[in-house]
Amino acid sequence: MDERSDHDLVMASCRGDRTAYAVLVRRHYNQTFLVCLGVLGHVHDAEDVAQDTMIKGFERIRQLRTGSQFGAWVGAIAKNLSINLLRKQKMTERALNAEESLRRREGRPACEDLQQAVARLPWDLRLPLVMYYFDGQNAKTVAEKLEISTSGVYQKLRTAIQELHEILTTQGDAP
């Protein structure tokens, strides 16, 4: 276990030390992945974007002003990349078959499990939900990472679990 601080690891990475950057990846990948999963809702998409995020972080690490803020910096990159991909997916979906898209949203497929139900939530509700349930169930930490109030996090979580319950219940009631 490398005991060096994020700042030291960032400085070393700026000098081209890949080992130092690998330590940063181990330390911050989970959070990055959860951000991507929270926005995108699908594991494979989240894996791809999280990897892209880490690679971009290595390429642009000299742009980072304060090494100790690496986690927040790479999290912001992950969120932006995920939102961009989400927009592209929605545009493609609309372009390919708007009718099919509508059917999938409104039709409530019978075999949808919890993960698919999570993927159907709006991303601004899914992101705090994923960060809360998949990373220690600490609303205060989620609030700090999303830069909103703790009560705001609880409000979003409440709405998210109610909508999720609605999706799953309706799905169960469907013929």
Place this chain on the structure above:
Amino acid sequence: MNRPCPDRQDKIADYVLGALDAAQAEALREHLSECFGCRQYLQSLKEQNESLVELGRELGTGMTARQDSVIEALQDVAPAGPLIRRAFPFVGGFVKTAVAAVLLLGAGITIGRWTAPRRVDVEQLRADLEASVVASIQPVVQTTVLAQVDRRLQAEAQQRAELALQTHKDLYMLAEQFAAGTESLENLMKGRFAELVDIIEAGRETDRWRVEKALQEMRTRTGLGLQALAVRASDPAATIHD
């Protein structure tokens, strides 16, 4: 499934999230003991809660493999950008500050030039003053000139009236004199006419005398030859027969 009380659903969700304080939680528990629909709703949310935690756990098991995959992909990536900022951390800030200072200075000079008073243009100032003076004096001058013209026109009209009156008087006097002196004028004209006749007679006499004197002179010089020539001239037939 019985429906939960609509006004309790938010409280039940907050209860599952652990967001209620002790008093609120106790009040909700009392309600739950009496309401089957809300108890069912609570139970359903708790199961969903556990499923989400379990899902998070499942996703977490593959994290190490994902990290390995990322680190492997990084081997082919080269860090981009110059190293100068890390080697000299103050350079970026210094350069930015210098650029900002130059931009601010340039902006200040530009604004100063725009807002500074312009150099005095003497010719322009003179022209402006003249225009200003003309504009201020012109109405007064025009009024004065018009008043003078009016006065002169009035004086001229008065003089014309006086002249017409004087002419009228003179003509009247002349008519009076003419009426009074017709007889004497006739006598005067007769006298003048007699003088003119005398002058004409005197002139005739003088001409006769001069012609006679000239004939005598010719006679003296040419003798009778001239007389014969004169006879021939008065008789063309005689001249041909000769």
